[in-house]
Amino acid sequence: MTRFIIRRLLQVIPTLAALSVLLFIWLRRLPGGPDAALLGERATPEARAAIRERLGLDEPILVQYGRYMKDLLRLDFGVSTQTQQPVIDEFLIRFPGTVELAFTALAIAVGVGIPVGYLAARRRGGWLDNLVVSGSMVGICTPVFFLAFVLKWVFGEQLGWLPTFGRQSPGINATHVTNFFVLDGLLTREWDAAWDAFLHLLLPAIAVASIPFAVIVRMTRASVLEVLNEDYVRTAEAKGLTDRTIRGRHVLRNALLPVVTAIGVLAGALLSGAVLTETVFAFNGIGRFVYLAIQNADYPVLMAFIMFIALTFVTINLLVDISYSIIDPRVRVH
Amino acid sequence: MRRPRWKAGIAAAAAAALALSGCAESGRGGDNDGADNDATLIFGTEGEIKTLDPTFSSDSITSRVANQIFETLVRLKPGGVEIVSGLAESWEPDESGTVWTFHLRDNVTFHDGTEFNAEAVCFNFDRWHNLPPGLAQDPDMSYYWQALSGGFAENTPDRDDLGDPLYVGCEATDELTAVITLSRPSSKFPGLLVRQQFAIHSPTALEKYDADNVGGTADAPQWPPYSLEHPTGTGPFKFESWDRANQEVTLVRNDDYWGGKATIGRLIFRAIPDEGARRQALLAGDIHGYDQPSPSDWAALQDAGMRLEIRDPMNLLYIAFTIDSHPALEKLEVRQAIAHALNRQAMVDAVMAEGAEVASQFGPPILPGWNADVPQYEYDPDKARDLLAQAGYDEGELELDFYWPTNVTRPYMPDPQSIFELFQRDLEEVGIVVNPVAEPWSPEYLADVQSGKADLHFLGWTADYPDMYNFIGTWFARPLPQWGFNNQAIFDALAEADAEPDADTRYAMYEQINAQIMEFLPGVPISHTPVAIVFAPNVTGVPPSPLLDERFETAQITG
Numbered sequence: 001m002t003r004f005i006i007r008r009l010l011q012v013i014p015t016l017a018a019l020s021v022l023l024f025i026w027l028r029r030l031p032g033g034p035d036a037a038l039l040g041e042r043a044t045p046e047a048r049a050a051i052r053e054r055l056g057l058d059e060p061i062l063v064q065y066g067r068y069m070k071d072l073l074r075l076d077f078g079v080s081t082q083t084q085q086p087v088i089d090e091f092l093i094r095f096p097g098t099v100e101l102a103f104t105a106l107a108i109a110v111g112v113g114i115p116v117g118y119l120a121a122r123r124r125g126g127w128l129d130n131l132v133v134s135g136s137m138v139g140i141c142t143p144v145f146f147l148a149f150v151l152k153w154v155f156g157e158q159l160g161w162l163p164t165f166g167r168q169s170p171g172i173n174a175t176h177v178t179n180f181f182v183l184d185g186l187l188t189r190e191w192d193a194a195w196d197a198f199l200h201l202l203l204p205a206i207a208v209a210s211i212p213f214a215v216i217v218r219m220t221r222a223s224v225l226e227v228l229n230e231d232y233v234r235t236a237e238a239k240g241l242t243d244r245t246i247r248g249r250h251v252l253r254n255a256l257l258p259v260v261t262a263i264g265v266l267a268g269a270l271l272s273g274a275v276l277t278e279t280v281f282a283f284n285g286i287g288r289f290v291y292l293a294i295q296n297a298d299y300p301v302l303m304a305f306i307m308f309i310a311l312t313f314v315t316i317n318l319l320v321d322i323s324y325s326i327i328d329p330r331v332r333v334h
Numbered sequence: 335m336r337r338p339r340w341k342a343g344i345a346a347a348a349a350a351a352l353a354l355s356g357c358a359e360s361g362r363g364g365d366n367d368g369a370d371n372d373a374t375l376i377f378g379t380e381g382e383i384k385t386l387d388p389t390f391s392s393d394s395i396t397s398r399v400a401n402q403i404f405e406t407l408v409r410l411k412p413g414g415v416e417i418v419s420g421l422a423e424s425w426e427p428d429e430s431g432t433v434w435t436f437h438l439r440d441n442v443t444f445h446d447g448t449e450f451n452a453e454a455v456c457f458n459f460d461r462w463h464n465l466p467p468g469l470a471q472d473p474d475m476s477y478y479w480q481a482l483s484g485g486f487a488e489n490t491p492d493r494d495d496l497g498d499p500l501y502v503g504c505e506a507t508d509e510l511t512a513v514i515t516l517s518r519p520s521s522k523f524p525g526l527l528v529r530q531q532f533a534i535h536s537p538t539a540l541e542k543y544d545a546d547n548v549g550g551t552a553d554a555p556q557w558p559p560y561s562l563e564h565p566t567g568t569g570p571f572k573f574e575s576w577d578r579a580n581q582e583v584t585l586v587r588n589d590d591y592w593g594g595k596a597t598i599g600r601l602i603f604r605a606i607p608d609e610g611a612r613r614q615a616l617l618a619g620d621i622h623g624y625d626q627p628s629p630s631d632w633a634a635l636q637d638a639g640m641r642l643e644i645r646d647p648m649n650l651l652y653i654a655f656t657i658d659s660h661p662a663l664e665k666l667e668v669r670q671a672i673a674h675a676l677n678r679q680a681m682v683d684a685v686m687a688e689g690a691e692v693a694s695q696f697g698p699p700i701l702p703g704w705n706a707d708v709p710q711y712e713y714d715p716d717k718a719r720d721l722l723a724q725a726g727y728d729e730g731e732l733e734l735d736f737y738w739p740t741n742v743t744r745p746y747m748p749d750p751q752s753i754f755e756l757f758q759r760d761l762e763e764v765g766i767v768v769n770p771v772a773e774p775w776s777p778e779y780l781a782d783v784q785s786g787k788a789d790l791h792f793l794g795w796t797a798d799y800p801d802m803y804n805f806i807g808t809w810f811a812r813p814l815p816q817w818g819f820n821n822q823a824i825f826d827a828l829a830e831a832d833a834e835p836d837a838d839t840r841y842a843m844y845e846q847i848n849a850q851i852m853e854f855l856p857g858v859p860i861s862h863t864p865v866a867i868v869f870a871p872n873v874t875g876v877p878p879s880p881l882l883d884e885r886f887e888t889a890q891i892t893g
Binding site for chain 1: 362374376382384392472473474477493494495556557575577578579580581582584600602604605606607608610611612614615617618619620621744777780781784785793794795815
């Protein structure tokens with residue numbers, strides 16, 4: 001197992017190296033640049049030229065790339081052209097927010113989705129099953145930002161139960177240690193801060209979870225239905241095993257294999273940041289920041305982000321493979 | 335043996351959580367300032383500040399925060415455009431207009447206890463003048479000092495746009511008298527000094543926290559501790575914290591302020607980048623106000639009981655002719671024809687916010703120097719056709735490239751596409767063939783129109799400070815590729831006005847120049863658009879400012 005993991009990790013290096021070259025050339029060739037975004041109509045041609053020169057955008061591409069790779073090897077991702085803060089700092093502030101959001105959304109989608117999908121399959125044709133099939137279509141088709149607005153309007157404006165923006169309430173004065181706000185509140189025993197952060201996660205997480213939830217419910221249902229028809233399930237029932245044993249050991253463990261793959265893909269997508277939801281909720285995560293980086297041609301941020309996403313997907317794939325071996329002993333990781 | 339495993343797992347996790355809690359120290363101190371007992375006002379902004387040192391910023395968000403912490407020698411009358419005393423009680427130029435004497439306010443201290451005096455004023459002006467070559471002199475770093483002085487003690491080599499500085503020196507002739515010498519008179523002095531970029535900072539803090547050390551290298555600029563954590567001014571609010579993770583800046587009341595103490599204890603600026611989210615936050619009662627609500631929301635906000643304050647317009651949308659880009663544009667009749675062809679009122683009615691008005695010249699009515707008697711160009715398509723025929727262009731013979739920007743809204747230009755389409759139709763109505771060129775605002779559109787590639791294009795401006803020169807001087811004081819003309823009479827008239835130290839004389843000159851400009855017609859001024867600010871129903875006491883310079887120290891939150 002260990003050798004497998006190490007081998008997989010080593011495979012990552014050439015992948016990332018090739019990716020960095022392609023990205024670098026491609027991004028630099030795109031039209032536009034950070035030249036005068038900051039000054040707008042106040043930018044004079046001289047101002048624009050001075051900024052391009054300062055950012056080194058006039059030098060040959062190979063020179064720019066050489067400089068970039070040299071920094072990268074020292075784990076220096078450069079400085080964001082938008083905020084003029086080190087890229088790594090910007091990520092460390094924002095990424096934990098997206099992780100919290102993704103984690104909460106996934107917890108909702110998986111925690112509610114799998115049981116619901118299972119129950120729908122077990123009572124096939126029942127009211128829950130019909131609800132699941134039709135309801136999940138609605139979930140997939142509803143635009144996330146629209147759902148986000150509706151959630152805000154109902155629970156924020158009309159009922160006033162939940163906050164409508166941000167990761168924490170203004171003025172709460174919480175101490176930040178890891179930038180995972182719920183965790184920070186627990187670590188520092190600022191219980192009000194932890195609770196406040198959690199409340200702020202709920203609405204965006206529900207909005208973001210809508211599609212993964214629909215996908216997981218349907219996949220679970222389909223997978224369970226398939227497994228229920230397998231011979232070994234009938235054998236287990238004939239043997240007289242308790243329903244619980246059949247459920248846990250035989251049905252679910254086999255049915256979950258495709259679902260786990262789907263969860264892996266969904267997790268990767270969630271971690272790249274839900275731009276629309278983060279925008280609607282003014283949630284300071286990585287998604288919106290990268291969207292702005294695209295608009296403003298903030299190359300250092302874009303490069304770092306794409307490399308980082310590649311690494312994330314590789315890691316998630318690895319975790320999925322490992323979890324296979326836990327769920328299904330027949331799968332040997334070679 | 336399976337069942338106990340997951341139970342054991344949960345138990346282990348719980349134990350770990352318990353062990354970890356209390357692992358980190360809570361950063362909440364006991365120090366209250368008494369501010370906790372007072373009201374907190376939460377204002378939603380469109381973005382995050384870049385820095386706490388306004389010297390190095392040019393955006394309105396940073397200025398808004400700086401306006402509460404810092405003060406300038408002169409300031410705007412609350413809610414208006416008149417220049418009144420700030421840290422200077424009075425000031426006067428000498429006859430030549432190059433030596434300005436400022437009589438300073440007594441008994442003022444900076445937030446760190448340093449005394450405010452003439453030496454502090456000179457320290458600040460010299461600081462800007464002596465900003466080192468390189469990043470600190472970048473156009474987007476010290477834009478406003480460059481706009482004022484045009485140069486530094488030592489200019490960055492290769493910067494063609496930096497020349498001999500306007501600022502020569504400052505002398506503290508006594509404790510409360512600062513004398514500033516300029517190399518030539520300028521209409522920017524002292525008007526431009528109302529901006530936060532010219533606020534007076536504590537010399538002690540500037541030195542202690544290394545304020546000028548922006549940028550380790552050109553590749554990796556860094557902000558010094560002064561601009562990230564220790565902004566130190568004289569204003570009614572002090573800086574408390576900048577929470578980057580929440581994009582929030584917190585200010586607290588300055589109990590040692592020389593003037594009326596702030597009526598609120600805490601002021602929080604929280605970034606909510608999406609406009610819909612800002613509106614919902616206000617309606618849900620989560621924030622107390624935000625700036626520049628979209629005109630389409632004004633009615634709904636007022637119906638919901640919000641206090642919408644509409645400011646007097648201080649901006650202009652115009653169509654520019656790049657006169658040397660097409661032979662037709664060199665003929666006055668053609669330019670006049672185009673002015674008569676455009677139905678500006680219909681466009682304003684269809685596209686602009688309530689309160690927007692057609693512009694008759696290249697500056698807003700609220701500024702002195704505005705002239706009610708400039709040549710007018712009413713909407714008259716027949717006259718337009720006649721003028722074109724006189725110039726030798728029959729129906730369909732004149733083809734012009736008309737550039738317009740995509741991917742942008744500005745306060746003066748909420749919907750570029752609709753504006754363009756209406757004007758395109760107007761021009762085609764009189765027989766001009768319009769060749770539309772749409773480009774993304776930044777950098778393509780701005781780069782192209784400013785280098786003179788277009789025949790026609792539109793653009794706009796929002797005032798930096800309350801002087802007509804900020805409009806007409808920006809565009810018409812020297813030859814520029816964007817406008818493509820060389821009218822020495824106008825250049826000379828503006829140079830003369832700029833050098834006139836007496837304000838009233840200068841305003842009279844502006845009136846004449848506005849008439850001259852409208853006769854020459856380098857472009858067509860289109861409209862002035864008011865921008866609004868909106869507050870929750872229970873918030874009063876913040877007078878709206880045409881230059882977005884709202885002060886919060888008189889805010890009242892009832893109920």
